[in-house]
Amino acid sequence: MSHARFAPVTDSIVRELRSICGDANVIFGDASRLARYSRDQVPEKHSHVPPEAVVMPGAAAEVQAVMRLANRELIPVTPRGAGSGLSGGAIPVFGGICLSMERMNRILEVDTANLVAVVEPGVVTNKLDETLKPLGLFFAGYPMSEEICTLGGNVAHNAGGGRAVKYGVTRRYITGLDVVTPSGELLTLGGKRFKDVTGYDLVGLMVGSEGTLGVVTRIIIRLLPRPRYRRSLLVLFDGVRPAIETVPEIVIGGRMVPASIEFMDRISFQEACRSLKESLPWERAGAAMLLESDGSHEAQVAEEAAMMESVCRARGPLDVFTADSEVDSARFWKIRKQIPWTLKALSTHSSIEDIVVPVGEIPAIVEKIQGLEKEYAVRVPVFGHAGDGNLHAHPLKDPLSTEAAWYELIPRLLTDLYTATAALGGTISGEHGIGSKRRQFLPLVMGAGQIDLLRRIKQAFDPNGILNPGKIFD
Ligand SMILES: Cc1cc2nc3c(=O)[nH]c(=O)nc-3n(C[C@H](O)[C@H](O)[C@H](O)COP(=O)(O)OP(=O)(O)OC[C@H]3O[C@@H](n4cnc5c(N)ncnc54)[C@H](O)[C@@H]3O)c2cc1C
Numbered sequence: 001m002s003h004a005r006f007a008p009v010t011d012s013i014v015r016e017l018r019s020i021c022g023d024a025n026v027i028f029g030d031a032s033r034l035a036r037y038s039r040d041q042v043p044e045k046h047s048h049v050p051p052e053a054v055v056m057p058g059a060a061a062e063v064q065a066v067m068r069l070a071n072r073e074l075i076p077v078t079p080r081g082a083g084s085g086l087s088g089g090a091i092p093v094f095g096g097i098c099l100s101m102e103r104m105n106r107i108l109e110v111d112t113a114n115l116v117a118v119v120e121p122g123v124v125t126n127k128l129d130e131t132l133k134p135l136g137l138f139f140a141g142y143p144m145s146e147e148i149c150t151l152g153g154n155v156a157h158n159a160g161g162g163r164a165v166k167y168g169v170t171r172r173y174i175t176g177l178d179v180v181t182p183s184g185e186l187l188t189l190g191g192k193r194f195k196d197v198t199g200y201d202l203v204g205l206m207v208g209s210e211g212t213l214g215v216v217t218r219i220i221i222r223l224l225p226r227p228r229y230r231r232s233l234l235v236l237f238d239g240v241r242p243a244i245e246t247v248p249e250i251v252i253g254g255r256m257v258p259a260s261i262e263f264m265d266r267i268s269f270q271e272a273c274r275s276l277k278e279s280l281p282w283e284r285a286g287a288a289m290l291l292e293s294d295g296s297h298e299a300q301v302a303e304e305a306a307m308m309e310s311v312c313r314a315r316g317p318l319d320v321f322t323a324d325s326e327v328d329s330a331r332f333w334k335i336r337k338q339i340p341w342t343l344k345a346l347s348t349h350s351s352i353e354d355i356v357v358p359v360g361e362i363p364a365i366v367e368k369i370q371g372l373e374k375e376y377a378v379r380v381p382v383f384g385h386a387g388d389g390n391l392h393a394h395p396l397k398d399p400l401s402t403e404a405a406w407y408e409l410i411p412r413l414l415t416d417l418y419t420a421t422a423a424l425g426g427t428i429s430g431e432h433g434i435g436s437k438r439r440q441f442l443p444l445v446m447g448a449g450q451i452d453l454l455r456r457i458k459q460a461f462d463p464n465g466i467l468n469p470g471k472i473f474d
Pocket residue numbers: 040041078079080081082083084085086088089090101121142143144145148149150151152153154155156157158159160161162210211212214215216217340341431432468
């Protein structure tokens with residue numbers, strides 16, 4: 001998708017980019033290498049667009065110089081972490097420059113006196129976790145894609161993961177950021193302090209801004225003591241209803257905050273187990289819950305796990321499996337983590353969704369999704385972070401229907417799904433972001449006045465609209 005307001009990346013621009021970042025750190029004119037940067041993990045292949053050039057800066061000063069050049073020449077710039085996103089956020093929809101942060105991948109400091117880590121944005125999230133483990137610390141806002149995503153991407157999407165029900169999402173842990181603005185200015189926002197009400201909360205604004213307001217070049221992350229004990233339960237039910245109804249019972253009725261409440265419907269759970277050749281008796285399961293408690297006191301962790309187990313047992317589960325060791329718990333999580341990959345492989349066309357509703361509405365939205373399955377005659381497996389009210393419905397194209405029929409059906413199905421979600425007090429993305437994938441649907445959940453305010457904030461940071469255009473609302 002070209003755009004009249006943007007200029008192309010010419011040979012002379014490439015010479016300037018090479019003088020800023022070094023010859024080896026600019027890709028231009030090599031279609032197969034550029035293609036690697038044309039996509040993220042959204043399954044919709046038609047959304048892939050290669051950049052005209054990829055630039056891999058090694059320092060904030062290089063990011064500043066690239067942004068000054070792009071702003072002067074009106075060339076679009078799309079920041080990129082690992083490309084694991086699920087909203088098309090890192091797809092350079094207007095071509096231009098892909099600003100890949102892969103070389104800025106150092107953990108600069110683990111400050112145990114202040115319980116913070118200072119990192120560059122290209123650090124793979126799991127690498128920070130491996131560094132923190134022996135110190136008895138952790139970054140609690142990490143997503144479940146931790147092995148393949150970067151901390152810069154986590155900040156840009158305000159990522160959340162399997163433990164957000166207890167620990168919250170990325171924003172809670174970001175105390176400071178260095179950010180390069182679209183015109184090339186370097187802003188140092190916040191710091192190592194845990195409280196700060198000095199003016200507007202620009203750190204909070206940057207977290208979740210999907211790379212549209214500035215390029216993050218340094219991140220200060222608050223750390224927590226790593227929980228010493230955890231207990232996981234994998235509970236198999238014969239149907240969706242008894243499984244999903246445990247969620248409000250545990251979260252609201254139970255008056256406790258478990259570490260994880262993950263839901264998997266029949267297709268999600270069975271297909272993931274099948275692809276892993278899992279020996280658990282998964283064939284009978286109509287749904288499964290993965291529940292976990294953690295903490296510093298063994299007795300309390302055991303008590304919370306027992307409470308969750310009794311809620312589940314009252315609903316007549318098929319089986320309850322418990323794990324006290326890291327190895328057994330990892331086995332349960334492996335099944336849950338396998339689901340997005342398995343579902344994506346089940347069909348040539350699919351759409352991974354990220355709706356979120358108030359947690360008491362979880363049973364109602366699952367029922368609505370089941371209704372949509374029947375109405376549209378497509379399979380819509382559903383799984384996700386049920387304890388946060390955040391579910392990933394994953395419509396799959398029927399193998400017997402045509403591609404044209406799928407592209408005609410999917411916007412209607414999503415409109416119905418999002419409208420039902422909004423009617424329950426929910427919204428269209430809990431953690432994956434709007435990106436390019438969902439921007440056409442934003443007016444379903446946000447009024448014109450609010451969208452206009454977002455546009456004016458964007459305008460204040462990026463008057464020329466060169467940073468990650470075509471995302472959120474452009
Ligand atoms: C199997 C699977 C499981 C997943 N599970 C979860 C989950 O549990 N929770 C969750 O929240 N997400 C999940 N995701 C989605 C994804 O992994 C996260 O959104 C992740 O935070 C993206 O990180 P990334 O480095 O891959 O970013 P990318 O995909 O490269 O980019 C994402 C966005 O961040 C922007 N960006 C990247 N770096 C910077 C920077 N330095 N400065 C400014 N903007 C930047 C990009 O422009 C883009 O808009 C999952 C994805 C997959 C494939």
